[in-house]
Amino acid sequence: MDTLDSLIVAVNDHLWTYLLIPLVVGAGLYFTVRSRGVQLRLLPEMFRVVKEKTPPRADGRKQVSSFGAFTISAAARVGTGNIAGVATAITLGGAGAVFWMWVMAVIGAASAFVESALAQLYKVRNASGAYRGGPAYYMQRALGTRWLGVVFAVTITVTFGFVFNAVQANTISSVASGSLPGTGTAWSGPVAGVLLAALLALAVFGGVRRISAVTTVLVPVMAVVYLLLGLAVVLLNITELPRVVADIVGGAFGLREVAAGGIGVAIQQGIRRGMFSNEAGLGSAPNAGATAEVSHPVKQGLVQALGVFFDTLLVCTMTAFVVLVTNPELSGRQGADLTQTALSETLGGWAGHLLTVVVFMLAFSSMIGNYYYGETNIQFITRKRWVLPGYRALVLCAVVLGSLGSVSVVWNLADVFMGLMALVNLLAILPLAGIAFRLLDDYLAQRRAGLDPVFTRDRMPDLRGVQCWDPARAPEPARVPAGAARIRP
Known part of the structure; x- marks a missing residue:
């Protein structure tokens, strides 16, 4: 196991240092400049759009709202990476890693905007009338390269359906071992894995609408509980x-050494764990964003950019503060165990037990989002009926096996697959970014005219591969509600 872990670490270091970090940072900066900082200047618009209600379909069935799609992606984003991943980044890269997570959130939100706007534009309807989309779809429809879409679809299915779900189960097993009375390595891992697999099976067989219904309830609850716990710790150590x-700040620039972190390690860990947590540019959130019924593709691009800020600047920051105010030397623990210990030492043993419940909810909701990403991409590859049940069975096996695996191996393996996903997605959206910026210009022109923007494919007739956005089905442009933030040139 140690040899395998060493090999994975070596591959990770070379992949991220020499290829992915320059690509992730460069792409984010390019999108930020080209969009004139869309992720910052349209922040008030993001809050307006995420609250919009979606009317039911003609047959009376509810559609996935912009907020519903946001919660599906947040379910995958706001997972154990916010608790275990941030603590691991700090342990390996020092406190400075947190600063680089912040930087990557601001830069990466532009990448999240571009990929999610493209996913909305190139989404398709399935047999039941629900929307599907994501990088595989815009790779085929906009770039005309189905083979690249298949490569991405296979990569995201393995990454999220199997590897990332194993990470969630591994973290649950870890906190359960440190919280529940009498638990130990002999049976807590298998029990946690089987329980998670059983609950996941109940949720995923209901389809995307049930997934949206479950995550719409779970994500706000788990986020609020965790933030309140973290706030209590910070206030007691103000x-x-x-x-x-x-x-x-000092650790970010190598001015102050904490744990094993120099500036290089701090940057690398901050970017890795930041991307694992907020998924900006990774190509995962667009799969959820494409399911929403919105009047303009830019709306979901703005909502998914907001999700990056919510995940990193709020939830991840809270974890960092909890760990660093209680354990500045970062001694004795790692991963979720470090966060759990920080809460227990400040608030009492009950807080550690409550964190076990929160992590369970985080992991469960993340598994739902992770599963969906795999499902929508499998249906891009093939429509054979036996494939999807087989995928579901393998996902449940990965959950059980992940609860038994080594923490180090599971997390390092996740880094490798996450890097490969980001590589394929970023190479696709770089040449397509101009389309996203044309959509943004169209959106802003309508907003400046006081309208709630509506897009139809005849507004950009030169674009190929756009299946939805039929002018005959588009709503009439309405005036923006009174009190909404004004859009200035």
């Missing part, structure tokens, strides 16, 4: 906060 901020 005098440590200036020191923590100084450690984060």
